[in-house]
Amino acid sequence: MTTARTPADWPVTEEEARAVQDALRARVVLDEPGPPPGTGHVTGVDVAYDDERDVVAAAAVVLDAASLDVVAETTAVGRISFPYVPGLLAFREIPTVLAALDALPCPPGLVVCDGYGLAHPRRFGLASHLGVLTGLPTIGVAKNPFTFTYDEPDTPRGSTAPLLAGDEEVGRALRTRDAVKPVFVSVGHRVSLDNACAHTLALAPAYRLPETTRRADALCRRALGEASG
DNA sequence: GCGACAG
């Protein structure tokens, strides 16, 4: 476990945070397909909080994309760097996630985030932000549709429906289990939407959520418990 | 103005 330090120039106000998003958005790369599913490394990142004690814990879990075996895992703890504000989640999660990623002994490959990338009010959600800061290919897999709309995908696993912001497809509702509520996939950085969905499906052979996020979620909770309540 | 709103 390592300790995360909030950057000195981290935004303090919501207005500053939105300005950062507007400035960094241009650096998102959308014309790369990304790594092929089932090859190399895939890394899940997640964060848990104890707002009472002002403690945050992040985890990064590297899986072999073919076997889904754990290759490496790290955790980091720090102080809460921003309140939760819809649309500004990245400012709350990123400092500690970066510390966990930095501690990894191997390349993370594709990074799978809890939340959104392009599917965001300013098209710059957590996954895109993390991708721009690290240069790594990233995708976002969210459990809720946020402010977006979608039609129910067909019943079988693998079915999809567009996730819409008005007329714009900002992501996809992807069913990872027959007849179970879909997950919401969006592009982060350097990965196509088709590829992002293919990765997500490959990472979720048994449960609704990808193994990357399940593993990272369990690990960051454990780390929070050891560092706090 | 009011409500909704990733984690």
Added chain:
DNA sequence: ATCTTGTCGC
């Protein structure tokens, strides 16, 4: 995100 027991079902 987090607070939280049992319970129904494969």
